Amino acid sequence: MTHEEAQELLGAYALDAVDGDERAALERHVSECVRCASELDGLREVAAALGNQGEPASQELWERISARLYDDVDEARVPPIRALELPHAEHSPSRAPTPVSAPVVALRAAMSRRARFGAVVTAVAAALLVGVLSVSLINANNHVSQLTNALNLASHNVVDAALETPGHVTVTLNDAHSVNVAKFVLLNGQGYLVSSQMGTLPTDKTYQLWGIIDHKPISIGLMGNSPHEVSFSVEGARLPTTLAVTIEPAGGSVTPTSPIVASGTISA
Amino acid sequence: MDQLDEAGDAQLVTMIGRYHEGALAEVYRRHGGAVYGLARKILVNSAEADDVTQDVFLRLWNHPDRFDPSRGSLRSFLLNDSHGRAVDLIRSLNSRRAREEREAHRSPVGVYDLQHRVWDLAVAEEVQRALTSLPPEEREAIELAYFQGHSYVKVAEILGQPEGTIKSRIRNGMRRMRSTLVAVGVQGAE
Numbered sequence: 001m002t003h004e005e006a007q008e009l010l011g012a013y014a015l016d017a018v019d020g021d022e023r024a025a026l027e028r029h030v031s032e033c034v035r036c037a038s039e040l041d042g043l044r045e046v047a048a049a050l051g052n053q054g055e056p057a058s059q060e061l062w063e064r065i066s067a068r069l070y071d072d073v074d075e076a077r078v079p080p081i082r083a084l085e086l087p088h089a090e091h092s093p094s095r096a097p098t099p100v101s102a103p104v105v106a107l108r109a110a111m112s113r114r115a116r117f118g119a120v121v122t123a124v125a126a127a128l129l130v131g132v133l134s135v136s137l138i139n140a141n142n143h144v145s146q147l148t149n150a151l152n153l154a155s156h157n158v159v160d161a162a163l164e165t166p167g168h169v170t171v172t173l174n175d176a177h178s179v180n181v182a183k184f185v186l187l188n189g190q191g192y193l194v195s196s197q198m199g200t201l202p203t204d205k206t207y208q209l210w211g212i213i214d215h216k217p218i219s220i221g222l223m224g225n226s227p228h229e230v231s232f233s234v235e236g237a238r239l240p241t242t243l244a245v246t247i248e249p250a251g252g253s254v255t256p257t258s259p260i261v262a263s264g265t266i267s268a
Numbered sequence: 269m270d271q272l273d274e275a276g277d278a279q280l281v282t283m284i285g286r287y288h289e290g291a292l293a294e295v296y297r298r299h300g301g302a303v304y305g306l307a308r309k310i311l312v313n314s315a316e317a318d319d320v321t322q323d324v325f326l327r328l329w330n331h332p333d334r335f336d337p338s339r340g341s342l343r344s345f346l347l348n349d350s351h352g353r354a355v356d357l358i359r360s361l362n363s364r365r366a367r368e369e370r371e372a373h374r375s376p377v378g379v380y381d382l383q384h385r386v387w388d389l390a391v392a393e394e395v396q397r398a399l400t401s402l403p404p405e406e407r408e409a410i411e412l413a414y415f416q417g418h419s420y421v422k423v424a425e426i427l428g429q430p431e432g433t434i435k436s437r438i439r440n441g442m443r444r445m446r447s448t449l450v451a452v453g454v455q456g457a458e
Binding site for chain 1: 272282286287288289290292293296297299300301302304305306309318321322325326329339340341343344345347348350351352355392395399410413414415417418419420421423432434435436438439440441442443445446449
């Protein structure tokens with residue numbers, strides 16, 4: 001298809017009025033032609049304006065859509081998807097529980113859909129194999145690092161110094177209701193917990209911190225059942241794009257076994 | 269982002285990429301009505317329009333990376349998706365009876381629901397004005413293609429005109445509309 005032939009078809013294409021081989025040929029041309037791609041973007045805006053009728057969104061239809069969000073999750077392999085309420089810290093009375101309107105997606109479920117993991121690879125093994133994240137291991141046998149108490153590196157002075165140093169990155173983790181529940185600061189490959197609203201868990205549970213790299217969860221370590229002083233290392237060729245927290249058995253897990261209770265994007 | 273209703277569309281799509289169901293709900297709240305309205309206009313049948321709307325939002329949920337904010341608004345992206353799916357569906361319904369039923373029940377173009385939001389009304393008014401200001405032969409070709417879901421080849425057949433003529437009419441009409449809408453400050457949708 002020549003450039004002139006493609007140009008002539010752009011209007012009809014923007015209206016979804018080109019079929020078959022001609023459509024395929026046009027799409028090939030547009031993928032390689034900046035001028036046609038630019039004109040098509042503009043014509044598609046016109047097409048969208050033509051269709052912009054606007055009606056109230058139906059609640060019934062939303063309920064139908066939301067009921068199908070996890071249809072292709074292999075339920076035999078993942079924890080049940082359920083609404084989670086993050087335990088509230090006693091010193092944070094302002095965060096009164098609110099009705100749960102959106103279930104939190106299970107991390108493992110999410111991975112099975114989006115990243116199409118094949119074989120299950122343990123978090124620590126993945127970190128070591130791809131060399132993207134160095135994890136401070138206190139107990140290698142458990143494949144997790146017990147950060148709280150054991151490392152005990154994050155004094156308030158260290159955290160304050162990191163926050164005052166140019167180049168630091170702060171990461172805010174939100175819960176299912178978009179409420180801030182934890183804040184980390186990253187500097188020179190080290191991460192520190194700045195503040196936490198995460199409530200105390202039973203002693204047989206722990207918060208576990210994960211870094212997401214290429215849609216894969218890499219265990220960063222355990223935060224204990226009542227996080228306050230936490231530090232960790234995120235040095236490596238590639239850094240995680242997201243930090244996420246799950247609630248795991250006290251010994252930690254090599255892959256997440258429960259839904260994410262809080263997450264936040266790491267932006268440079 | 270503490271308040272979803274204060275987040276920009278692009279931010280919401282980023283959150284959808286992190287499986288934030290509340291973000292998808294907010295996108296639906298903002299654009300679900302428009303997506304459904306377009307599908308309903310083309311298909312007439314409300315159950316089919318429900319299916320198209322559901323497909324559009326499930327696709328956004330499963331493939332948020334398809335949306336590129338540098339190429340247009342989220343509203344436009346979703347509406348184009350809705351239109352494409354509605355057209356695919358209507359073309360698969362080959363029954364003459366089904367088409368005749370649709371024609372019998374089709375509302376005239378320009379009859380809009382009174383519950384539209386103010387912004388939608390304003391835009392719709394400008395779009396309708398731009399459409400009606402086109403030369404009749406251009407407007408007719410665009411309406412047959414967009415609102416009736418015909419290919420340009422079929423439009424040529426219906427109007428008894430060469431295919432090349434119809435291609436030109438559609439393109440010229442679309443470009444003319446774009447100029448008009450840009451001049452009045454409407455560049456697509458939201």
